[in-house]
Amino acid sequence: MPYMKETCVAGKTIEIRKYYNFHVPPPGEHRGIREKPTPERIKKANLRKAETDLRRLMNANFTDSDYNITLTYREEEKPASIGDLRDDAAAFSKKLSRIYKKAEIPFRFIYCMGAGPHRRHIHMVISGFPDMGKIADAWDKGHISMTKLYSEGNYADLAAYFIKNAEDTKKEEVEQGLKPRRRYNTSHNLKKPKVTKEKIPAKDFRKNPKPKKGYQIVKDSIVSGISDLTGMPYLFYTQIKDRDHAGNKPIHPYGTERKHKRKRACGIRAGDHPPERGKGIP
16 A cells, blocks of 8 residues: 555654655556656755754754854954864854753753855754853853744744755855765754654545644645655645643744843843745655
């Protein structure tokens, strides 16, 4: 039976992907015209997978008690190369690790580098800490902005923004003749999202998406069509715990608090929001 359903449980979200096993089209169904994927299509597919992996990892490990931070440089402290930028990010994460360890608080993080024609900087998502002033003091090369993550628990746009920055960094590495490295780095204590796959009958594939009890389907998350790579139909959507189960706060698409919300007590301004993610196949 070629009908498949993939379910990913990550934090407050449940992602559903229905698809055909493209090796064996079901009776009465015909595979769409399948051409050899172009390098551009393969690149787009790889980027979608990178976004999916990071989104699920963020959803599974971070909540509204955690922070999205951006590290920028004073002019005289700007790193001369991408290698120096990576060294700064690694050194900063080690500083934070010592701070959290001394306070006997688990330290979870994901970070990526941002490079390109405008400025070099570092993006991080970190677990919360009682005294965020100590986190600010750990960065002595420029400005640090902090924004508390939003409690809805779906960090799709934030993950896409990280991947976009990682791609800009990768492009500059190639221009410098360097071998591109991983898109983002993580702590070793992150939980893996739970992914299960099962065969389903054709009638279940064609059913309209319905949320699980206590969940709602995320607006604009339903995506369907014909896969560029397999030539077969697919359906994707995301469910998230509704406000009665996940906290009575309005939905916000970026995964961070709005700018007009209360800023951090130690006086560091809230960081800029990433641009809204374009529609695509997760």
